[in-house]
Amino acid sequence: MGITDLIAAFLQDSLNAAEDGVVEVQRSDLAERFHCVPSQINYVMSTRFSPERGYIVESRRGGNGYIRITRVRVNHQGLMMHVLNSLGSEVDYPSARAILGNLLHAGALEEPVARTLLAVISDKSLSAVPKPLRDQVRADLLKNALVLQA
Numbered sequence: 001m002g003i004t005d006l007i008a009a010f011l012q013d014s015l016n017a018a019e020d021g022v023v024e025v026q027r028s029d030l031a032e033r034f035h036c037v038p039s040q041i042n043y044v045m046s047t048r049f050s051p052e053r054g055y056i057v058e059s060r061r062g063g064n065g066y067i068r069i070t071r072v073r074v075n076h077q078g079l080m081m082h083v084l085n086s087l088g089s090e091v092d093y094p095s096a097r098a099i100l101g102n103l104l105h106a107g108a109l110e111e112p113v114a115r116t117l118l119a120v121i122s123d124k125s126l127s128a129v130p131k132p133l134r135d136q137v138r139a140d141l142l143k144n145a146l147v148l149q150a
Helices: 003-017 027-033 038-048 076-086 093-105 111-120 131-149
Strands: 022-025 055-060 066-071
Touching: 003 022, 003 027, 003 038, 003 066, 022 027, 027 038, 027 066, 038 066, 076 093, 076 131, 093 111, 093 131, 111 131
Parallel strands: none
Antiparallel strands: 022 066, 055 066
8 A cells, every 4th residue: 555545544534533524634744644745645635635526625834734624525416516516617537537436435326327427428438529628528428417317
């Protein structure tokens, strides 16, 4: 298991233990605990605890800087509306995969639906679409499909 996985697992365990779904940690304490540079902590925050994965991350830099991670808990329809409202005019495949994974994990999508949507929005399925337009087409497809699931 790599350092990124260890940090993410530690934070996930901390979130699971927190009754209110909120964890506040010092960036420097985490870096010291895992013997890494603070930028590694930033990487974990941006890749593992992003809004499309169902988290809100607040950060304050400096000597007393902290990171506050909040797990977003909403009902099925609220989650779908949040996702639909947060989808911009373009979405790349990794972000779309993370969004669908979050919806699946939250129980807002059934696994066969999530798998089908992943196949539909893949670069392979969109190979006839010019590369500069794929993320836009992917966003449109995802939005329209999710509206039907709401």
